[in-house]
Amino acid sequence: MGFRGKKYTNYQTITDAAGENHRLSVPKTKYWPERIEPNVTKEALDAIKEVVREALPELMPLGIAGCRNCWYIDSLDNNFVIDRVPGDEGMMVCSGGSGHGFKFLPMLGREVMKIIEEPDNKNEYGKLWQWRTKSEGPRNGLEDGEHGERVLAKQRMATKADWKFDERARL
Known part of the structure; x- marks a missing residue:
């Protein structure tokens, strides 16, 4: 399942071939820039859990085994x-x-x-x-750059405890 509600950015300083530094948004995945187990935002996890809770409640007892971020190559106007x-x-x-x-x-x-x-x-x-x-x-909001609300470092990240489903009403 995926959450496509917000296009997150991850700004870092990148040095080009000429030795010049640039601040760019780069992906942060399981395999790059280093091999890590990435986390997702609490906002994304909550949205995914709500879909499971409402549409697939029989999966709730299984819980969530893991989450990853999917990085897009969005343009500023989505074209x-x-x-x-x-x-x-x-x-x-x-x-x-x-x-x-x-x-x-x-x-x-x-x-x-x-x-x-x-x-x-x-x-x-x-x-x-x-x-x-x-x-x-x-x-689409990406033009706000490092000062915008989409910066991954500004987000509340999910914890392992957040992955658990509560016992709210099921269908």
């Missing part, structure tokens, strides 16, 4: 970014999509090829997915 990088026409970015790119697979490759092969003749997808800055268009 793909499929375009050449400004100032470097030899580099192309195909990313974003707010974690729901799989449902576009039947047509995504075809549209990416059109964008690659005809960069000056952008169709409706090419225009929607073109390079943009965080000051343009709709936003």
